[in-house]
Amino acid sequence: MSQRWVWLRRSLILRLVGISLLLLLIVQAAGFAVVRASIDRNARAQIERALDLDERVWRRLLDQNAERLRQGSALLAADYGFRSAVNSGDEETIQSVLENHGSRIGAAVTALLDTGFALRSVSMADGMQALPAALSEVMQPLAADPSASKIAVIGGVAYQFVMVPLRAPVVVGWVLMGFPINQMLADEMRQLMSVHVVLRVGSEAYGVRLPVSTLPEPTLALLREQGVVGGALATPEGILLAREVRMPSVGMGADVRTLLLRSVDEVVAPYQQLQVLLAIITAAGVALFAVGTGLVAQRMTTPLRSLLTATQRLSRGEYDVPLAHTARTDEIGNLARSFDHMRVAIGAQQSEILRLAYWDRLTDLPNRERFREAVVQAIAARGAAVQPLAVLTLDLDRFKHVNDVLGYAYGDLLLQAVAARLRQQLPPGDDMVARLGGNEFAVLLHAADAAAAHEMARRIIRSFEEPLALEDQLVDLSAGIGFACWPGDAADADALLSRSEIAMYAAKRKLSGALQYDASFDLASTETLSLLSELRRAVEQDELRLYLQPKVSLQGTRTLGAEALVRWQHPQRGLVPPMQFIPFAEQTGFVRQLTLWIFEAVARLLAQPRAQGLGLKVSVNLSTRDLLDPELSNRLGAILARHGVAASAFCLEITESAIMDDPQRAEAMLNRLSEQGFKLSIDDFGTGYSSLAYLKRLPVDELKIDKSFVMGMTTAEDDAMIVRSTIDLAHNLGLTVVAEGVETADILALLRTLGCDEAQGYHIARPLPVDDFMAWHAGQKA
Structure with missing residues (x-):
């Protein structure tokens, strides 16, 4: 009887183990099927998201390409020599500039149009001889919207065109440039995003062509033969999901599209390895399960199911549901209590982690x-x-x-x-x-x-x-x-x-x-990323130019004065206006080198024989960073000694805001400069603050009235009153007065009536190169 019981018991366990193993295998098979389907579905969804990004990047690359072309066109349009040639009508010079500039930036076509958008001159790359006849189809859309770039199909090739105005200073023509959408752009996209790119160009004359592609030749031939079916291309190597991007184009029958293709197999491959590993783990688990199920099946089935459910809740982050079976006194109860303690501990840790991740502990504010x-x-x-x-x-x-x-x-x-x-x-x-x-x-x-x-x-x-x-x-x-x-x-x-x-x-x-x-x-804009290194190169390679703006006496004396200004003759950008690099130099600290360059250039000029007999006094601007440099006086003194020039030939102009940034240090430096013999001037007087509090303590010789008051003094009584009061204040303090921004003869006459000592402005003369300044002075004497 006992043997039969043992046999029945073993038979029951075998049946339980067999059924459990069968169920386990069925569940695993179903799981494999679901996982495989899920992998394929997720892979396609992942590729679709990647293709969304690819499309945005491709359009961005085209926009960047158009922007580079537009910058090249703008650079040509801003070239002084080119504008002079256009104004003079010298066709050979225009053609030469178009050819040189177009070849330098790699343009397929560079053309000059008149104000009516008619073609005046054109430069074409090799193989582009048939292009001028087709340019009219491009110029009409561009004429309708000159700020936009256009894609045109010419000769079966897709080109990207932009057009910018040529001003001198009004619009005297238009510069048209075009680049082919070539293999280099597709290769760049392939390198950036690991996506295949195929350019599909259709036209009435040449039919459908695929001139640009990153696909292997066999795959490209298959694409030509069967095309994309249902958004996918089936190849011997696997399936490629494709995204067709339409590119608006001009031209007779023009149709330009970009195909972006990604391989499904490349995305699925890592998951297939995981499937193999999962199969191995499953096989080992089945063997262990067969051994263990017979020992613990009856006792642990229900508690383990409960614990499994609890662990799944834990994996989802649900830590607020207590575990069952914690009241049992056996091993299952101990295990349940351990899981419950773990649940509480993990929940507390997760709450603390979330708080540390999103909240500031000191202020109890979000981080x-x-x-x-x-x-x-x-x-x-x-x-x-x-x-x-x-x-x-x-x-x-x-x-x-x-x-x-x-x-x-x-x-x-x-x-x-x-x-x-x-x-x-x-x-x-x-x-x-x-x-x-x-x-x-x-x-x-x-x-x-x-x-x-x-x-x-x-x-x-x-x-x-x-x-x-x-x-x-x-x-x-x-x-x-x-x-x-x-x-x-x-x-x-x-x-x-x-x-x-x-x-x-x-x-x-x-x-x-x-x-x-x-x-x-924003100093991080694309235009200023390389500006600091270019400024250093400008100093090293003598690209800076000294300009002088004359200052004239209004009270009968014959003293000759000028304000020193700097201009940048950039090899590619041409003459760069000061407002495009002086504020950047001030913010980065490079303005110190610019100040020393200007001072050196003025000292070199004053040491020349042609300037020694003029009694010329030159004003040089000092920035906040200059004034707070403890070595400024020593550096200026060394320059004076090197050129043998007296400090009295200089007037150093300082703004009120520069003094107020650090009044003690600024006052100390101004005293040292005054002791060296420099004349000191307060620039832009009236636009700062606390001026009178420091004016009586500073060794100042001159006040310079800001142009915002001077330019409006003939039309605004308040401005005239401010100018009159400033002149009287300065004279009572024993200071001379300079008015800047003199734009009209009426302003000059009124300043002379009010007793202003000196004046400068466009009515007198604009800033001039040194040679032109000398010629202007000679003309004044004559």
């Missing part, structure tokens, strides 16, 4: 990542309804000084108090205050345009006017605030945050309280 996520969600929630929002970024002034003087613990208390004060400024709603790091905070304003953002910034600034009282210590607060608005200032969340921060730094530099983002603040 940078949480703030960025909120901005992304706010932009996404708007969709097609363009309801504006704004981001304000503020950085506390002198916070490092607080830490240094009162300690970091006090600094932490100050940050907490600032966080509380910022919270108080926000109305109830979805708006958010966050601490981005250090002493930098940000505010997200929903449904706020630039005016509302500016008003919020002013409210914050007003709230900071009340000092903070912490531990019997009063601390005055101030901050630089910048803000940017979506969608006007930025198209996405990252750009919005970055540009708000850029505006904040600009506000701190200008001490202006709050500023909205402006593209001129």
